[in-house]
Amino acid sequence: MRGDGDLFETRAARGRAVHRGLCITILAGIVCVCVYRLGHIPQVGRYSWIAMLCAEAVLGLYWIISQSGRWAVVYRFPFKDKLSSRYGEKLPPVDVFVCTADPVLEPPSLVVNTVLSVMSYNYPSHKLSVYLSDDGGSQLTFYALFEASRFSKYWIPFSKKHNVEPRSPAIYFSRTIAVDDSSFAREWTHVKLLYEEMRGRIDSAAAKGSVLEHVRDQHKGFSEWNSKVEKQDHHSIVQILIDGWNPEATDVEGNSLPTLVYLSREKRPGWPHNFKAGSMNALIRVSSEISKAPIILNVDCDMYANDPDAIKDALCFFLDEKHGSQTCYVQYPQQYNNIVKNDIYGNQNFATNNIELSGLDGFGVALYVGTGCFHRRESLSGKKFSANHSIESGDVVDNIKDRSVVELEEAAKVLANCSYEKGTLWGKEMGLVYGCPVEDIVTGLSIQCRGWKPVYYNPSKHAFKGVAPTTLDVSLIQFTRWSEGMFQIFLSKYCPFILGRGKISFGGQMGYCIYLLWPVLSLPTLVYGVIPALALVRGVPLFPKVSSLWMATLAYVFTAKTAYSLAEDVAVGDTVKGWWYVQRMVVIRRMTAYLLALIETVMRMLGLSQSAFVLTAKVVDDEAEKRYKKGLIEFGSSSIMMIIIATVALLNLLALGWGAVKALCGATEVLWPQLAICGVWVLLNLPVYDAIFFRSDKGSMPLPATLKSLIMASTALLISFTKRVVIEL
Numbered sequence: 001m002r003g004d005g006d007l008f009e010t011r012a013a014r015g016r017a018v019h020r021g022l023c024i025t026i027l028a029g030i031v032c033v034c035v036y037r038l039g040h041i042p043q044v045g046r047y048s049w050i051a052m053l054c055a056e057a058v059l060g061l062y063w064i065i066s067q068s069g070r071w072a073v074v075y076r077f078p079f080k081d082k083l084s085s086r087y088g089e090k091l092p093p094v095d096v097f098v099c100t101a102d103p104v105l106e107p108p109s110l111v112v113n114t115v116l117s118v119m120s121y122n123y124p125s126h127k128l129s130v131y132l133s134d135d136g137g138s139q140l141t142f143y144a145l146f147e148a149s150r151f152s153k154y155w156i157p158f159s160k161k162h163n164v165e166p167r168s169p170a171i172y173f174s175r176t177i178a179v180d181d182s183s184f185a186r187e188w189t190h191v192k193l194l195y196e197e198m199r200g201r202i203d204s205a206a207a208k209g210s211v212l213e214h215v216r217d218q219h220k221g222f223s224e225w226n227s228k229v230e231k232q233d234h235h236s237i238v239q240i241l242i243d244g245w246n247p248e249a250t251d252v253e254g255n256s257l258p259t260l261v262y263l264s265r266e267k268r269p270g271w272p273h274n275f276k277a278g279s280m281n282a283l284i285r286v287s288s289e290i291s292k293a294p295i296i297l298n299v300d301c302d303m304y305a306n307d308p309d310a311i312k313d314a315l316c317f318f319l320d321e322k323h324g325s326q327t328c329y330v331q332y333p334q335q336y337n338n339i340v341k342n343d344i345y346g347n348q349n350f351a352t353n354n355i356e357l358s359g360l361d362g363f364g365v366a367l368y369v370g371t372g373c374f375h376r377r378e379s380l381s382g383k384k385f386s387a388n389h390s391i392e393s394g395d396v397v398d399n400i401k402d403r404s405v406v407e408l409e410e411a412a413k414v415l416a417n418c419s420y421e422k423g424t425l426w427g428k429e430m431g432l433v434y435g436c437p438v439e440d441i442v443t444g445l446s447i448q449c450r451g452w453k454p455v456y457y458n459p460s461k462h463a464f465k466g467v468a469p470t471t472l473d474v475s476l477i478q479f480t481r482w483s484e485g486m487f488q489i490f491l492s493k494y495c496p497f498i499l500g501r502g503k504i505s506f507g508g509q510m511g512y513c514i515y516l517l518w519p520v521l522s523l524p525t526l527v528y529g530v531i532p533a534l535a536l537v538r539g540v541p542l543f544p545k546v547s548s549l550w551m552a553t554l555a556y557v558f559t560a561k562t563a564y565s566l567a568e569d570v571a572v573g574d575t576v577k578g579w580w581y582v583q584r585m586v587v588i589r590r591m592t593a594y595l596l597a598l599i600e601t602v603m604r605m606l607g608l609s610q611s612a613f614v615l616t617a618k619v620v621d622d623e624a625e626k627r628y629k630k631g632l633i634e635f636g637s638s639s640i641m642m643i644i645i646a647t648v649a650l651l652n653l654l655a656l657g658w659g660a661v662k663a664l665c666g667a668t669e670v671l672w673p674q675l676a677i678c679g680v681w682v683l684l685n686l687p688v689y690d691a692i693f694f695r696s697d698k699g700s701m702p703l704p705a706t707l708k709s710l711i712m713a714s715t716a717l718l719i720s721f722t723k724r725v726v727i728e729l
């Protein structure tokens with residue numbers, strides 16, 4: 001852990017002693033449970049017992065690993081006022097990269113709101129260049145950016161003059177103000193109208209799928225689409241929509257504007273384009289031709305800048321005299337602006353964002369999560385850290401010299417061609433690493449292994465806000481991609497224990513594994529979701545006698561872990577209900593997304609499949625949106641994931657029913673601990689029963705999924721019951 005610098009401070013979190021004390025007792029408990037399991041393997045139900053033993057051992061090990069995120073939590077505090085007074089006009093230029101990939105899943109009007117929010121940062125415009133990379137190669141997106149470049153002439157001066165927040169016009173204008181006679185209200189009304197007109201034009205072009213002919217005449221860039229341009233087959237397009245160094249490029253009040261560039265790298269069938277990593281690498285090269293700022297901010301197209309001063313905060317970590325030269329990136333947590341009450345899909349990650357990631361920071365590592373991250377260009381370009389990397393404060397104009405817009409565009413295009421990377425180190429040692437669905441995580445890890453130090457910064461005012469998934473399917477697909485990518489890293493040469501050895505701290509290596517090992521959790525969770533219920537019906541006990549000391553130990557481990565997790569979540573701002581919903585989502589993710597990722601990984605290792613990047617949809621239909629806002633989980637598909645969820649839910653419900661009847665009938669061998677486990681599963685799954693039995697909307701469990709699940713669950717129970725009869729005979 002690094003100590004204090006002059007532009008920021010690092011403080012240890014309180015309560016470490018309590019956590020460490022509790023850790024020791026839980027650890028002792030876990031050891032006892034495993035010892036007990038090993039020493040009491042029964043004759044009947046042997047395999048179930050061994051499965052439970054394995055599950056508990058894996059969960060216990062994972063619990064140990066996850067303590068690395070709690071052991072040495074630190075928080076960061078930058079001093080941006082000090083930065084401003086020290087650097088004044090000499091602040092470094094900043095390039096902002098925005099990535100988009102599909103005009104349908106990522107509507108152009110959403111994309112340009114993100115672009116406008118980063119264009120209007122409280123930062124000198126002539127030091128700011130914004131690049132939009134469009135992997136969709138879409139004229140509609142280009143058109144939207146063209147519209148935004150015009151609207152920015154009104155929006156930037158308005159938002160800066162009145163210091164409005166946030167700087168995404170869509171979000172800002174969705175809130176109303178008291179319209180009176182003041183000049184602010186008049187301006188507000190005027191700019192809002194301009195915004196709404198612009199948005200109307202963008203949305204109607206998107207709906208029609210084409211841009212009007214007379215509009216196409218207004219900018220030379222549209223002619224790029226005169227020849228054949230298909231999403232996966234087109235030439236490189238680079239269009240400088242605002243050349244910020246040109247004294248004539250000004251807003252309506254005569255101030256300079258940030259540079260604005262549209263990029264769509266070349267795509268050809270047969271050439272791997274490497275998804276977002278490929279797009280980022282093209283951005284790194286193209287921007288180095290045009291503005292070459294030493295600091296790069298990278299955001300996803302749905303993630304607007306929420307804090308107009310965030311650049312200055314981040315710069316404190318780069319410009320600090322003591323530690324700044326070693327900083328490779330400053331990562332902010334992923335926050336969302338579309339979270340409903342109690343966050344039904346567990347998107348907010350309270351414990352991860354406020355504790356675990358700060359805990360990793362305490363061990364000197366931070367995950368790069370692909371968005372909301374400020375990079376040092378040098379560290380992104382594959383350089384190793386060596387002393388004395390200071391950041392220059394040159395202006396964009398120094399870089400451009402006397403080249404015209406067209407010259408720059410032509411030079412930049414070449415850098416975005418498919419063939420450019422052939423035989424180079426791009427995607428290996430330079431830029432973002434290729435071949436992994438979580439290009440961000442693996443890239444961050446390898447940068448740190450080159451001697452650089454990242455910073456995780458989680459300010460109370462969120463710096464960026466994105467769009468969180470609003471249906472179960474989309475959320476689980478996202479987690480499948482993530483967990484598959486994570487596990488792939490663990491099994492590759494990038495495994496932190498191998499690559500990171502001697503380069504990052506052991507605590508940091510463990511910290512990475514909190515995420516890299518996600519898919520492994522699928523099996524023990526399924527064991528706990530299936531075996532106690534089946535054994536209950538079969539009449540086979542899987543736990544010690546309720547009155548025994550062993551049972552007390554087991555119960556202690558379970559209670560202490562659960563209570564700690566609840567306490568920590570609530571301590572950092574979650575509600576009790578929110579925590580409970582996270583528990584549900586955790587279980588669902590493990591049984592579905594992580595399981596599929598595990599299977600997929602095995603298939604990939606056998607050469608049977610290839611990983612891809614399934615884009616997360618940022619829009620859903622109105623009805624689904626309404627259900628999301630009402631807090632109803634959207635099942636609505638008969639995918640294998642839904643069937644797994646429904647099967648486990650029904651299995652536990654039926655087993656609980658059976659056990660309860662037995663208990664009421666006064667049977668002596670009621671297996672209380674197993675009954676309790678089924679009870680917990682049933683409680684967790686209440687919305688699943690609702691979706692199966694009571695709901696009739698489109699988000700309910702489809703009948704085919706219900707039937708398949710019912711057949712599977714009852715068959716499994718029947719088999720178990722038959723075994724019981726055999727035992728009794």
Ligand SMILES: O=c1ccn([C@@H]2O[C@H](COP(=O)(O)OP(=O)(O)O[C@H]3O[C@H](CO)[C@@H](O)[C@H](O)[C@H]3O)[C@@H](O)[C@H]2O)c(=O)[nH]1
Nearest residue numbers: 099100101135275276279300301369370371437438615616
């Ligand atoms: O071929 C592609 C695919 C995606 N993207 C962009 O990548 C971003 C992230 O894609 P999204 O579908 O929103 O994925 P998420 O699951 O929300 O993304 C998280 O996880 C990714 C890694 O899996 C990271 O790259 C992202 O930054 C991080 O927000 C979006 O801006 C896309 O436009 C591209 O530019 N090109």
Ligand SMILES: [Mn+2]
Nearest residue numbers: 300302466616
């Ligand atoms: Mn996203």
